[in-house]
Amino acid sequence: MTKFKYLKTFLSALSLCAALSTTAFAGDYTVVSGDSLYKIGTLFNTSANNIMGSNNLKGTTIYPGQILKVPCDTYTVKSGDSLYLIAKRYGINLSDLRKANNKWNNIIYIGQKLNLPKINSTAGTSSNSKQPTESKPIVNYTEADLDLLSRLVTAEAQGQPYNAQVAVASVVLNRVKSSQFPNTISSVIYQKINGYYQFTPVKNGWINKAATSTAKKAAKEALYGADPSKTALFYFDDSATNEWLWSKPITARIGNMVFVK
Structure with a gap:
């Protein structure tokens, strides 16, 4: 009987320890x-x-x-x-x-x-009773789209702050969502207006260079809703002299890059 009581006490203590361990910091x-x-x-x-x-x-x-x-x-x-x-x-x-x-x-x-x-x-x-769930992208994309977008970010903003890289990707996605531009990532990036490519890397071939891991991360962040460009539809280097671009409302300036609507 004594052994039984000891065992019962031991098991109770063990259960208590187990319960405490599940709420450990x-x-x-x-x-x-x-x-x-x-x-x-x-x-x-x-x-x-x-x-x-x-x-x-x-x-x-x-x-x-x-x-x-x-x-x-x-x-x-x-x-x-x-x-x-x-x-x-x-x-x-x-x-x-x-x-x-x-x-x-x-x-x-x-x-x-x-x-x-x-x-x-x-x-x-x-604090918010939410269970971990995968977020939905703001624009539907394939792995090929992600790679293309990442290559554009690499060509346009490598060496710029990380937020500038996210913002470049955001501009493409803002165009996809706008009625003024095509409705897919690839068609936006390869679009010509009046015979001119919209993105210089497409014209000079830099779009074909492999994307950096940072650019891929930036592109994915933009795909899931981040937009440091603040809904911009255009971007350019702050050394640009194009008066038409400078005349547009500036939404953000990150590093040497200017973002406008």
Whole structure:
């Protein structure tokens, strides 16, 4: 009888440990200047007291560089991912994703683990109750379309800021959606008006050069809704002297590139 009671107690304790492990704090967050437990708690949908308890903190004082356990799911970066696409897939605000990972540039690498703020599947909570789902592209495309769009981005904006590369792809997609232009990616890129190609790389052959991995990522980001060009239909280098282009409303300037409607 004594052995039975001991076994029962042991199993109960084991069950409790298992239950606790399923709600374990899965993410590591590195404190930055200006942080507070309240701000971090708000970001990860928890309380300051909860963070204090889970990190064995005796007070609310934290310091830059300190690593805290936080309640959130994590995501392992795969080929073709970008911060924008990950945020869109999980229904997370992009700025929250950046804050949760102290990631203020667009460089991520395969195998990198990212915190997903306000998503904690083990605790059954999510700030927006959305399940991870694949987002739909704003324009239907094939792999050949993606490759062509990526090659155009490479030819037109290699060496420019990443957002400029996304914006170049966005201009093509904005044309696809506009009644003023053809309705497919390839027909927009290869379009001639009054005998002139719309995109210089088609004329000079640079469109045939292989796309960079960054350009592919930028093109895909545009396909899934990112538009740093702010609905522009044209772009050009800021050294251009074409008065007709400069007369159009400027929607964005990124690097040396100007985007207009």
